[in-house]
Amino acid sequence: MGVQSNVDTSGKELTIKVDGRFDFSAHQEFRDAYEGISTDINNYIVDLGNTSYLDSSALGMLLLLRDHAGGDNANITITRCNDDVKKILTISNFEQLFTIQ
Numbered sequence: 001m002g003v004q005s006n007v008d009t010s011g012k013e014l015t016i017k018v019d020g021r022f023d024f025s026a027h028q029e030f031r032d033a034y035e036g037i038s039t040d041i042n043n044y045i046v047d048l049g050n051t052s053y054l055d056s057s058a059l060g061m062l063l064l065l066r067d068h069a070g071g072d073n074a075n076i077t078i079t080r081c082n083d084d085v086k087k088i089l090t091i092s093n094f095e096q097l098f099t100i101q
Contacts, residue, residue, distance in 0.1 A: 005033035011040050016065075017047040022058040030061045034068060044069050046098075049080030059092055066097060077101060 002019045003026055016033045018026065034044070044065065048054070066074045077099040081089065089100055 003029035003033050005037070007037065007041070011038060013043040013045065014041045015045040015047055017050070019050040020052060022048070022051050022054040022061075024055070024057040027057065027061060031064070034065055041069075042075060044074070044076040046076065046078045047080055048078060048082075048085055051082070051085055054085055054088055059088075059094070062094070062098070075099075 004017045004019075006015045006017075007013070008015070014034060014037055016030070018030070022030075034041075046062065046065070062076075062078070066076060069076055078089065078094070079101045081100065086100065089095065089098075094100065
C-alpha cells in the first residue's frame with residue numbers, strides 16, 4: 001500500500017494516488033499527501049486506479065480532504081475506480097460531494 005502525490009507544472013492541481021488497500025493504515029500518508037502543499041491548489045484528483053479496497057476510514061479521509069480543500073467549494077475528482085470501489089462511493093452518496101469518474 002502506498003500514497004503518492006504530485007503537483008502539476010502550473011502548481012494548481014494536486015494528484016493523490018492510492019495503491020492497494022485504502023484503509024486506516026493509510027491515514028497519515030494520505031494526510032501528508034495534501035497537508036503542507038501550497039494553498040494555490042484549486043483542483044484535487046484522487047486516483048484510485050490501483051486501489052483494491054476502501055473502508056469507512058477511507059471515506060472519512062476523503063471528507064477530511066474535502067474540508068481542507070474548501071468544503072462545499074472544493075473541486076475534487078475521484079478517478080479510475082474499480083466497480084467495487086465505485087459501488088461503495090455510490091452507496092455512501094459521495095457522488096453528491098465529489099466528481100466521480
